[in-house]
Amino acid sequence: MQKPTTGRIVRYRGKQGLLAMRAAIVTADVDTLDPRGVAAGEVPALDSDQHVHLWVFTPGEKGGFAEFNVAPGDDPGQWSWPPRV
Structure with a gap:
């Protein structure tokens, strides 16, 4: 798996409500924390070199929220790379 780095755009599946997929940016990785x-x-702290801190973008006035020590994967509360198109 490609190593996540600060500034990269990823997808984040929410843990609450509709478990919506959102755009997020990596705000810290093991090399920049x-x-x-x-x-x-x-x-x-981060649990591994695949865990990251994120800023998750949301529609509306608030604009987003922080998530910490997020693991990679496709389940709720995890990040993944956007699909190639």
Whole structure:
């Protein structure tokens, strides 16, 4: 599997409601996560080099929300690469 990197666009399947597929951007990966923020309790650690922190885009005024330590996959609460077209 290709390694996720900060700034890449991925898809995120929601964990609540309709379990909608949304666009998201990787905001931190294992190479860009600041260990000082983790040590200070300001941001969660990542469980593996495939886990990421995301900003998930949503329609409407709020615009989106953060998700932390998200694993890859196709199940609710996981990220995946967009299909090639």
